[in-house]
Structures are given as structure tokens and as C-alpha cells.
Amino acid sequence: MVGGVWGAAVDLLLGGGCAGCGVPGVTLCDGCRGLLSRMAPFRAWPDPPPHGLAPPTAAAPYGDQIRQLVIAHKENARYPLARPLGAALATAVRAALGEYRGVWLVPVPSAPATVRQRGHDPLRRISRAAARALRAHGIDARIAPALRLVRRPDDQAGLSAERRTANLAGAFGLRSRWAEPLTDQPIIVVDDVITTGSTLAEACRALESRGIPVLGCAVVAATVRRLPSGS
Numbered sequence: 001m002v003g004g005v006w007g008a009a010v011d012l013l014l015g016g017g018c019a020g021c022g023v024p025g026v027t028l029c030d031g032c033r034g035l036l037s038r039m040a041p042f043r044a045w046p047d048p049p050p051h052g053l054a055p056p057t058a059a060a061p062y063g064d065q066i067r068q069l070v071i072a073h074k075e076n077a078r079y080p081l082a083r084p085l086g087a088a089l090a091t092a093v094r095a096a097l098g099e100y101r102g103v104w105l106v107p108v109p110s111a112p113a114t115v116r117q118r119g120h121d122p123l124r125r126i127s128r129a130a131a132r133a134l135r136a137h138g139i140d141a142r143i144a145p146a147l148r149l150v151r152r153p154d155d156q157a158g159l160s161a162e163r164r165t166a167n168l169a170g171a172f173g174l175r176s177r178w179a180e181p182l183t184d185q186p187i188i189v190v191d192d193v194i195t196t197g198s199t200l201a202e203a204c205r206a207l208e209s210r211g212i213p214v215l216g217c218a219v220v221a222a223t224v225r226r227l228p229s230g231s
């Protein structure tokens with residue numbers, strides 16, 4: 001709780017500045033807002049793709065400004081960023097949906113301790129904003145917090161893609177009351193960022209192992225694997 005509130009208080013005291021680039025006087029400058037509103041969603045398969053990952057669509061590459069915006073919202077509780085980040089996620093969801101006019105958005109679950117520590121659930125907040133943006137486009141979008149953590153995995157930082165997959169195996173479970181409602185509309189699993197795809201793949205597995213098909217995954221941003229120079 002303290003982290004999020006404190007972050008917001010520091011922003012107030014120091015005046016914050018654009019969360020994307022630091023220009024003073026605004027939460028989000030026109031340039032960074034423009035970056036978020038000119039999204040060209042793309043297929044964001046990690047290399048190698050983890051087993052069981054439904055086709056992932058990203059709104060943007062995880063560049064410097066997008067990273068700053070995601071972190072400012074997640075770690076520093078700059079809640080107004082949920083709306084533009086949610087709108088970006090909505091463009092990825094629309095691309096993933098194709099012709100469908102309805103969708104369940106299933107966020108990957110956060111550890112309750114992490115949510116308490118941050119003082120908010122950033123992905124849930126972005127997902128709600130995305131659902132509102134989708135409904136404004138005539139798509140019947142609803143949030144299904146259908147997954148929960150059944151086992152706390154170790155910290156993923158620094159693990160190889162293979163180790164991440166092993167670390168997450170069986171970590172997510174379906175809340176039983178969602179098994180029935182989820183059958184009436186296509187399902188898109190959502191997260192803020194895709195890196196190795198192991199988290200999203202585990203979320204897909206938790207749903208599909210209960211007979212619930214996943215149409216695709218959608219994220220705000222995808223880390224783009226850079227080939228070493230000269231190769």
C-alpha cells in the first residue's frame with residue numbers, strides 16, 4: 001500500500017513531469033500520447049515460442065518511452081496512464097479478435113502480495129480501461145479475472161526462457177466459477193508486456209487444460225529480440 005501512495009505523493013510534490021519522457025508540467029506530453037495513439041499492432045511471437053502460447057499480438061515494441069509509461073503506471077501509481085495504456089491494449093485486442101464482436105479479457109494473475117505492496121493491480125486497471133475502449137468501438141468486452149496463482153513461482157528475473165517455463169509450470173489455476181461463463185465469447189489473455197511469453201503460455205495452459213480454448217494473447221508492448229551486431 002505504502003509504495004503506491006508514496007509514489008503518487010512524490011509525484012505531487014515534485015510535479016512529476018511526462019511519465020514517458022520527463023518533460024515537466026504534464027502527466028503525459030502530446031508526443032508520448034501520440035506514440036500510444038498511433039499503434040500498429042503486430043504479431044509478437046517470442047523466439048523460441050513457448051509451448052502452448054496462443055498467438056500473441058502487441059500494440060507496440062517495448063521501447064524507452066513505452067517502458068517508462070508502463071513502469072510509471074505500475075510502480076509509481078500514476079493512475080491516469082491507465083487510460084492511454086488501456087487504449088493501446090485495446091488496439092492489440094481488436095487486431096487479435098478479427099471479426100468477432102465480443103470478448104472475454106482474461107488478465108494474467110498477479111501475486112496478491114505484489115498487489116498489496118504496490119497498492120494497486122496495474123494490469124487489472126489497464127484491462128478495465130481497455131474493455132471501456134473496446135466497448136466504445138461496439139465490441140462487447142468483459143473482464144474475467146478467471147485465473148489465480150495456485151503456487152508462487154520464484155522471481156523470473158534473470159532466468160532463461162526454458163527455466164521460466166519450468167518455474168511457472170502449474171503456477172496458475174482456473175477459478176471454478178468461471179468455467180461456465182467463459183464458454184460464450186472468444187477469450188483473449190492480456191498482459192502488459194511480453195518477453196519470453198512463458199507467463200502468457202502458462203495462463204493459456206491453465207485455461208485450455210480445463211477445456212477453455214484461447215483465441216489469442218494481447219499486450220501493450222513486446223520486447224523485440226535484437227540480433228547481435230554482425231549476425
Ligand SMILES: [Zn+2]
Nearest residue numbers: 018021029032
Ligand atoms: Zn513525453
